[in-house]
Amino acid sequence: MNTQLRVLVIGAAGYVGGELLRLLLGHPQVASCTAHSRSQAGQPIARVHPVLAPLTGERFVAGELGELAAQHDVVFLALEHGESARVAAAVLAASPTVVIDLAADFRVADPALYEKFYGAHPAPELLPRFTYGLADVVGAALAGCAAISVPGCFATAAQLALYPLAQLLAPTGVIPSLFAITGSSGAGVRPRETTHHPARAHNLFAYSVLGHRHEAEILQSWRRWSGRSDASARLLAHSGPMVRGIYLTLHAALPDPLAAGAVAAAFQQAYSGRPLVRVLDAPPELTHAVGSSYALIHATQSRDGKEVQVMIAIDNLLKGASGQAVQAMNLALGLPETAGLRGVGAFPC
DSSP: OOSSEEEEEETTTSHHHHHHHHHHHTOTTEEEEEEEOSTTTTSBHHHHSGGGTTTOOOBOBOSOHHHHHHTOSEEEEOOOTTHHHHHHHHHHHTOOSEEEEOSSTTSOOOHHHHHHHHOSOSOGGGGGGOEEOOHHHHGGGGTTOSEEEOOOHHHHHHHHHHGGGHHHHGGGTOOOEEEEEEOGGGGOSSOOTTTSHHHHTTOOEEOSTTOOTTHHHHHHHHHHHHTOTTOOOEEEEEEOSSSSOEEEEEEEEOSSOOOTTHHHHHHHHHTTTOTTEEEOSSOOOHHHHTTSSOEEEEEEEOTTSOEEEEEEEEOTTIIIIIHHHHHHHHHHHTOOTTTTOOOOOOSOO
C-alpha cells in the first residue's frame, strides 16, 4: 500500500470535518488532503477553520463524489445522519482503498435494532459492507477493511467502560447505568435552541430520555461481548456547559460479590498494549482528555465487591469521532496505529 496517501474528507466544513483536516494535515503518511463541502465550495479552508491557516492555503471543493473518490486512496464521510447512506454507494463504487463513515448510518448491523432507534434504514443492502470500528477494542482486526463505520461519541465512551466488564457482569443479568455529560460541539456547527450559548452556559439538562440513539450501538456490542441476546445497558445522556468533551460514569450493583481487585485487573488486561487508552489509579478529569485522542479511564469496586464504578473522559470530537476515524484508517492500512494522533491538549483549557 502506498504510504503517501491521497485523502478526501466529504463534509469537511463541520466541527468533525475540521478536526479530521487538522489531524490529516499533520499525518506523516498523508501526501494530500482534499476538503469537500457543498456549502463552502470555493472558500478558503482557513476561513471556516481558522486554526488551520498555518497548515493549508487550499480551498473547499465541490464536485461529483464518485469521481472525487476515485482519485483518492482514503475517503472520510463526515456528514450528517442520513447523508452517508445517500452517497455511500457512489463512493464505494469508486473503489478507494478504504471508506470511513463517521455518521450513524452503518454502525448498527441489525436492521431491526437500527429501525427501533432511527427508523427504516435507507440503504440496508450496504450494511454488510461496513465493519464497526471501535478501534481500541477491535485493534488489528481492522487490517484490510475496505469500509469502516466509526462509533458515536457517547457510544465510544460507554463501550470502553463496558468492554472489560462483560465476563464479570454477564452472568449476573445486571443492567449497568451509564451517566454521561457532553459538550455543545457534539450537536454540530449549526446553532439550535439547545446548543445556543445562553442555553448551555451555566446549565445542565438531560435529553433523549429512555432512548438515546447511541444505545443501539451500545446494546449491539454489549450483547455480543456478554454472549446474552437479552443483555441491556442504559445510557442517561446530558448536555453540559462546556464546548468539548464527554465525561461518563458507569455504576452497577451486583447480587454477589466480586473477588478483590477483579475490576481493576479486568481493565488492565483489556487495555494492555492499547496505545490510546490510559487506565488510571484515580478518576480522570475532563480537561486532561480534551484536545487529545486518548481515553482516560478509572475503574474500581466497593470493599464488599458488590458495586462497580467506572469513570471515563474523552474528547467527543477526537476520540469520539475524528481521532478514532484516523486511528481506524491507520489500522486498516497497516500504518502505525498512533500515526498523527500522539498530540495532547492544552492545559488549562
